[in-house]
Amino acid sequence: MNRLNLLDLNLFFDGKKLKAISRDKRAVGFCAKCSQELESLGYFRLGSGWLLAARCSHGHPVLISYADDWRWLEDADLEIGAGQQSISEMSREQLEVVFSPGEIKAMEATESGEEVPRNNLCRARAKYDKFERLFGIRIRI
Numbered sequence: 001m002n003r004l005n006l007l008d009l010n011l012f013f014d015g016k017k018l019k020a021i022s023r024d025k026r027a028v029g030f031c032a033k034c035s036q037e038l039e040s041l042g043y044f045r046l047g048s049g050w051l052l053a054a055r056c057s058h059g060h061p062v063l064i065s066y067a068d069d070w071r072w073l074e075d076a077d078l079e080i081g082a083g084q085q086s087i088s089e090m091s092r093e094q095l096e097v098v099f100s101p102g103e104i105k106a107m108e109a110t111e112s113g114e115e116v117p118r119n120n121l122c123r124a125r126a127k128y129d130k131f132e133r134l135f136g137i138r139i140r141i
């Protein structure tokens with residue numbers, strides 16, 4: 001599945017990670033699923049062609065391939081993710097609303113590959129749903 005990370009606009013395509021060369025928001029056609037207008041999210045260079053990630057106002061994402069001369073080639077499935085910030089980049093204040101200092105430490109340590117006592121991490125994981133409900137960010141550690 002092709003996946004666009006909305007946080008940094010990295011596109012995971014065919015096992016490659018592509019960085020957006022432009023984040024212009026433009027109307028780029030109509031959604032095949034609901035006929036609403038599609039708005040571009042990011043433009044990517046791929047070999048001798050282009051990829052364009054777009055989304056309609058109903059939230060249907062699509063990845064459109066173009067040839068070098070902007071001739072349309074095909075539409076492909078796209079999944080959009082909010083992306084994973086690393087724990088150390090996330091707001092302390094937000095983390096502290098949900099997690100205890102020991103749990104935050106356990107998540108940070110796990111992220112950097114250290115061995116941690118499992119119980120703190122297990123307790124933290126049990127609160128991921130709550131954190132997502134409050135702040136709209138899904139932690140995946």
Ligand SMILES: [Zn+2]
Nearest residue numbers: 031034056060
């Ligand atoms: Zn749509």
